[in-house]
Amino acid sequence: MDLYTIAFYLFAIVTLTSASIVVFSKNIIYSAFALLFAFFGVAGLYVLLMADFIAVTQLMIYVGGILVLVLFGVMLTTRVINVDMRTGTIQTLPAVLIVAALSGMLVGVFWTTDWRVMPASSGFEKTAPRIGELLLTSYLLPFEIASVVLLVALVGAAMIARREKKAQ
Amino acid sequence: MVLADFFQWLQTPGLTHFLLVSGILFSLGVFAILTRRNAIMVLMGIELVLNAANINFLAFSRFTTGTLDGHVFAIFVIILAAAEAAIALAIILNIYQNFNSVNVDEINQLRD
Numbered sequence: 001m002d003l004y005t006i007a008f009y010l011f012a013i014v015t016l017t018s019a020s021i022v023v024f025s026k027n028i029i030y031s032a033f034a035l036l037f038a039f040f041g042v043a044g045l046y047v048l049l050m051a052d053f054i055a056v057t058q059l060m061i062y063v064g065g066i067l068v069l070v071l072f073g074v075m076l077t078t079r080v081i082n083v084d085m086r087t088g089t090i091q092t093l094p095a096v097l098i099v100a101a102l103s104g105m106l107v108g109v110f111w112t113t114d115w116r117v118m119p120a121s122s123g124f125e126k127t128a129p130r131i132g133e134l135l136l137t138s139y140l141l142p143f144e145i146a147s148v149v150l151l152v153a154l155v156g157a158a159m160i161a162r163r164e165k166k167a168q
Numbered sequence: 169m170v171l172a173d174f175f176q177w178l179q180t181p182g183l184t185h186f187l188l189v190s191g192i193l194f195s196l197g198v199f200a201i202l203t204r205r206n207a208i209m210v211l212m213g214i215e216l217v218l219n220a221a222n223i224n225f226l227a228f229s230r231f232t233t234g235t236l237d238g239h240v241f242a243i244f245v246i247i248l249a250a251a252e253a254a255i256a257l258a259i260i261l262n263i264y265q266n267f268n269s270v271n272v273d274e275i276n277q278l279r280d
Contacts, residue, residue, distance in 0.1 A: 028206055032212070051226045069257055070215075073257040077208065095199055095202035095203045099198055117231050118232055135243075149251055
């Protein structure tokens with residue numbers, strides 16, 4: 001048991017336990033905060049996959065941005081003063097069947113396929129400069145389109161959320 | 169003997185380990201999308217699914233290709249997740265103003 005193995009199981013258990021709490025908790029506030037730890041665990045897995053830049057990006061965008069946004073959504077749409085934070089579930093039985101079939105298929109495929117793993121890949125030392133090069137050479141057009149998409153999403157979200165009710 | 173092999177396998181995390189973690193994460197996300205009534209919980213399930221996809225991209229990038237294309241795809245996934253979360257929450261806030269509820273099974277009118 002070296003350190004890498006211990007770290008992998010630690011992050012995997014943190015991720016999967018938190019994700020289970022997110023999915024199965026009745027209280028939406030608990031779910032939102034468990035999502036925080038799930039994102040942290042996934043960031044740890046990214047570090048173990050030698051993806052340092054993506055791990056930091058995950059922490060900044062998911063934990064710093066998306067999670068705060070989700071918490072705002074929870075606070076604005078849930079009646080905190082009345083005790084109405086419990087959220088129910090619907091169509092549980094078909095969902096259990098579908099998810100069982102799906103996860104069984106995925107695990108079976110992952111388990112039985114003989115992946116061609118690169119021998120003795122030592123990983124990458126510094127990923128950020130090479131990702132920057134790729135973004136400005138091979139992936140220049142998707143990069144520019146992504147920036148336009150972000151701008152449109154920003155303007156659209158502000159417009160949709162701030163629409164005021166018409167004075168009749 | 170088989171059990172000893174299994175324990176040996178458990179002690180050397182490789183591609184399959186990461187793939188299994190991401191597969192379970194994906195299934196949990198799909199379960200949240202299918203069963204929860206609250207629209208924000210559906211959104212959290214989508215985030216879990218996107219994270220599982222990202223783990224897959226990075227695992228294959230690390231263990232099989234040796235290039236950084238998977239990292240670039242992960243960045244695009246994160247960008248689109250941010251845009252999607254902003255738009256979805258704006259729509260949910262609007263729905264809450266109109267219907268006074270964010271339960272997806274009660275919202276069945278396009279206009280009033």
